[in-house]
Amino acid sequence: MERGAVPASPPKRMPTGIGGLDDIIDGGLPRGGVTVVLGGAGAGKTIFGLQVLASGARHGEPGILVAFEERAASIVANASGLEWGPEMVRGKGVFVLDAQLSQSVEKSGEFDLVGLLAMVAAKAEQVNAKRVVFDGIDVLLGYLGDPSLVRREVFRLRDWVHDSGLSGIITAKADATDARAASDYDFLQFMADCVVTMHHRVASGTALRFLRVPKYRGAAHSTNEYPIAITSAGVEVGANTTIALEHPASGERISSGVERLDAMLSGGYHRGSSVLITGVPGTAKTSLAAIFAEAACLRGERTIYVSFDEAPDQIIRNVSSIGIQFAPLIATGTLSVHSYRGRAESPEAQVARIRALLRENQPRNLVVDPLSALAQRGREGDGEGAALQVLDLAKNAGITLVATSLLGNLLPLAEETRMNISTAADTWIHVSYVSHGGERNRALTIIKARGTGHSNQVRELVLTNEGVALADVYAAGGEVLMGTLRWEKENEARRMRSAAENSAALRERKAEVAIAETKARVEALMRDQSIQEAELEHIRAAVAVDTGHLDTEADELLQRRRADPLVTATSPDSEDEGGVKP
Numbered sequence: 001m002e003r004g005a006v007p008a009s010p011p012k013r014m015p016t017g018i019g020g021l022d023d024i025i026d027g028g029l030p031r032g033g034v035t036v037v038l039g040g041a042g043a044g045k046t047i048f049g050l051q052v053l054a055s056g057a058r059h060g061e062p063g064i065l066v067a068f069e070e071r072a073a074s075i076v077a078n079a080s081g082l083e084w085g086p087e088m089v090r091g092k093g094v095f096v097l098d099a100q101l102s103q104s105v106e107k108s109g110e111f112d113l114v115g116l117l118a119m120v121a122a123k124a125e126q127v128n129a130k131r132v133v134f135d136g137i138d139v140l141l142g143y144l145g146d147p148s149l150v151r152r153e154v155f156r157l158r159d160w161v162h163d164s165g166l167s168g169i170i171t172a173k174a175d176a177t178d179a180r181a182a183s184d185y186d187f188l189q190f191m192a193d194c195v196v197t198m199h200h201r202v203a204s205g206t207a208l209r210f211l212r213v214p215k216y217r218g219a220a221h222s223t224n225e226y227p228i229a230i231t232s233a234g235v236e237v238g239a240n241t242t243i244a245l246e247h248p249a250s251g252e253r254i255s256s257g258v259e260r261l262d263a264m265l266s267g268g269y270h271r272g273s274s275v276l277i278t279g280v281p282g283t284a285k286t287s288l289a290a291i292f293a294e295a296a297c298l299r300g301e302r303t304i305y306v307s308f309d310e311a312p313d314q315i316i317r318n319v320s321s322i323g324i325q326f327a328p329l330i331a332t333g334t335l336s337v338h339s340y341r342g343r344a345e346s347p348e349a350q351v352a353r354i355r356a357l358l359r360e361n362q363p364r365n366l367v368v369d370p371l372s373a374l375a376q377r378g379r380e381g382d383g384e385g386a387a388l389q390v391l392d393l394a395k396n397a398g399i400t401l402v403a404t405s406l407l408g409n410l411l412p413l414a415e416e417t418r419m420n421i422s423t424a425a426d427t428w429i430h431v432s433y434v435s436h437g438g439e440r441n442r443a444l445t446i447i448k449a450r451g452t453g454h455s456n457q458v459r460e461l462v463l464t465n466e467g468v469a470l471a472d473v474y475a476a477g478g479e480v481l482m483g484t485l486r487w488e489k490e491n492e493a494r495r496m497r498s499a500a501e502n503s504a505a506l507r508e509r510k511a512e513v514a515i516a517e518t519k520a521r522v523e524a525l526m527r528d529q530s531i532q533e534a535e536l537e538h539i540r541a542a543v544a545v546d547t548g549h550l551d552t553e554a555d556e557l558l559q560r561r562r563a564d565p566l567v568t569a570t571s572p573d574s575e576d577e578g579g580v581k582p
Helices: 045-058 072-079 085-089 114-127 137-141 147-164 179-184 186-191 259-264 285-298 312-320 327-332 347-361 371-375 382-396 483-561 572-578
Strands: 034-039 063-067 094-098 131-135 167-173 194-203 206-216 225-231 234-237 274-279 303-308 335-340 365-369 400-406 427-436 439-449 459-464 467-470
Touching: 034 045, 034 147, 034 186, 045 063, 045 072, 045 094, 045 131, 045 167, 045 194, 045 234, 063 072, 063 114, 072 085, 072 094, 094 114, 114 147, 131 147, 137 147, 137 167, 147 167, 147 186, 225 347, 234 347, 259 467, 274 285, 274 382, 285 303, 285 312, 285 327, 285 335, 285 365, 285 400, 285 427, 285 467, 303 312, 303 347, 312 327, 312 335, 327 335, 335 347, 347 365, 347 371, 347 382, 371 382, 371 400, 382 400
Parallel strands: 034 167, 034 194, 063 094, 063 131, 131 167, 274 400, 274 427, 303 335, 303 365, 365 400
Antiparallel strands: 194 206, 206 225, 225 234, 427 439, 439 459, 459 467
């Protein structure tokens, strides 16, 4: 850029209404510019153009589609099968002009687009059009034999769009596998302000469609190739389109439906998080997903259950065998169950179905069983991209996602998934078989749980008629026991405890008897002591009585003899004085 030059302002955007595309190109196609859409037969070019026009009509911008290949009536009839077709295409904001030329028209260098463009300009003024699509321009230009004349008319068309103030889209067949076609219309990409390529091919028996924006003048945009699907909503671009991760993160906890699993997760799943349940076939992945759906519905939260390769009636019957009742929840409208064949469509088409369900039902919770079904068709890596789209769809909407994934590895705790999406999930629960002692038992472990403390214990998962349960941790000699081995060990422990209790009770009884006997002997001795003490007192009393009687009798005898009282002691002086001895 020369010094002092003013940088060009970024182009104004024209929203397309195509899901995912506006995110890729930062808001829409260039307003007032020319966009060239290239692709082979069946790639979705015509629907692309109609959808852009329909989106504009919904926002007060009428549009015109100039059809060079198909008759206008045929285009209108085909569009009637789309959600926006009947309302937008039949003269309500989108006008289809039939511009087919007769096959008898002679190719001539004198042929040009002046007359056609004048007609389009008149119609645009009449309906106050803001958008125009020239669909199948390659058919018209095929009447011109000279490549220089083709270029002249294409540049005439480009200049007309710029001068008219309309936003234009030109579609042309240019299959990447057809080198000649790609070469003939290569110049279209150079003259356009924006280029969109659409491809339709078959991989592993599955029809796949892809979209790429290789050019967008003056605007930052993603040049990656993205899978697309054509659904009742039209073209949908499947992409994890945002580079920055800005998903909402809730601190609210919701129950998994299994009380002890909630305890292992310190309160349950986080609201709006993604939960991945992995395991080999038969390890109760579906049961854990189903019990979550039931618990969510019983809380009054609208829940969608998407199953691949299992019909709704079969799901209802199977989960009822473990006490989960889907039928009443479906009847109230809280739960809706949708089943599709995992191998019937491309991964992107399956994602488009899920996207439509979320758009129509606005649920709080989503169950996908199994998410790994998205990897059954298409190219390697497409399934992983589709699965990540489902995770992003749920997170962006604040929907709690519980998805199962089938593992091909039969190792009991193989920490890997077929699509390598385990790193994107917030919580990863793994269920497996533990074979020991001639039987297989189910085991559950929490491999990770972002944002919360969680148990590192391997718990036995038990399916009963009443539901799903986790057995208490039981370890013997450092080994976690399950099933029959645990039952035998617990019975043995109970027998040993009972024997120890009986032995202790016997020893206690013997001690009690010995104490009772000792007490009896002590009581007998105390009784003998009391008797002997009483006898001693009696003897002492008798002696005192006898002594008293003797003293009394002696006094009485002295009195009878009229003798002097008995002198008990006489001093030596008394003899000298009286000379009389007693």
